Amino acid sequence: SSELTQDPAVSVALGQTVTITCQGDTLRSYYASWYQQKPGQAPILILYSKNNRPSGIPDRFSGSRLGNTASLTITGAQAEDEADYYCKSRDNSGNYVIFGGGTKLTVL
Amino acid sequence: EAQLLESGGGLVQPGGSLRLSCAASGFSFSSCAMSWVRQSAGKGLEWISAISGGGGSAFYADSVKGRFTISRDNSNNTLYLQMSNLRAEDTAVYYCAKDPNYYGSGYFDVWGRGTTVTVSS
Numbered sequence: 001s002s003e004l005t006q007d008p009a010v011s012v013a014l015g016q017t018v019t020i021t022c023q024g025d026t027l028r029s030y031y032a033s034w035y036q037q038k039p040g041q042a043p044i045l046i047l048y049s050k051n052n053r054p055s056g057i058p059d060r061f062s063g064s065r066l067g068n069t070a071s072l073t074i075t076g077a078q079a080e081d082e083a084d085y086y087c088k089s090r091d092n093s094g095n096y097v098i099f100g101g102g103t104k105l106t107v108l
Numbered sequence: 109e110a111q112l113l114e115s116g117g118g119l120v121q122p123g124g125s126l127r128l129s130c131a132a133s134g135f136s137f138s139s140c141a142m143s144w145v146r147q148s149a150g151k152g153l154e155w156i157s158a159i160s161g162g163g164g165s166a167f168y169a170d171s172v173k174g175r176f177t178i179s180r181d182n183s184n185n186t187l188y189l190q191m192s193n194l195r196a197e198d199t200a201v202y203y204c205a206k207d208p209n210y211y212g213s214g215y216f217d218v219w220g221r222g223t224t225v226t227v228s229s
Contacts, residue, residue, distance in 0.1 A: 033214060042203055045219075088215065097143065097155035099145075
């Protein structure tokens with residue numbers, strides 16, 4: 001079955017740059033989208049398709065893909081960026097949605 | 109502004125049934141595929157079902173196939189999830205999520221706040 005793998009936890013110093021990765025074979029065929037979730041809140045979309053941000057998402061968030069790995073980069077991390085981040089894509093058939101296990105980002 | 113509001117969660121005994129609803133507003137509901145995503149306490153997101161804009165195509169995760177049914181009423185801008193034969197492991201917050209394309213484009217641009225389902229005796 002298709003899977004997306006994320007590191008469970010990542011930390012970054014305030015103002016520094018951090019990259020969160022998502023690995024899976026289906027990423028060679030389908031783009032990942034990225035979601036931020038803060039405690040007690042619903043997820044919100046922060047990146048989709050090649051490197052698109054919904055309105056209202058700061059431009060310090062950017063995305064890329066290389067081979068079977070999608071990456072979310074936060075350039076100049078802020079305290080409010082501390083959250084769980086999930087990647088999402090499709091399985092090999094293209095019909096089913098798969099999520100990565102999530103990465104807990106701590107801003108030190 | 110596009111909004112989604114889930115309802116129908118609650119406490120149900122194992123083996124019981126429950127129907128969740130998701131009321132949509134602020135966008136062309138029938139033009140958008142919709143999904144249900146759940147999250148158990150302290151765990152990650154799990155996609156469970158999706159339906160195309162017209163309702164003609166539906167997909168389910170293996171964990172709920174045969175027990176859950178997704179449907180939609182485009183005349184009332186409402187998405188449903190009929191859950192039956194519920195198990196303890198179905199206990200979670202259930203979110204509905206909007207995909208901007210009719211058959212699904214691969215991302216969810218709007219999420220509801222969620223409704224909590226607890227399966228326990």
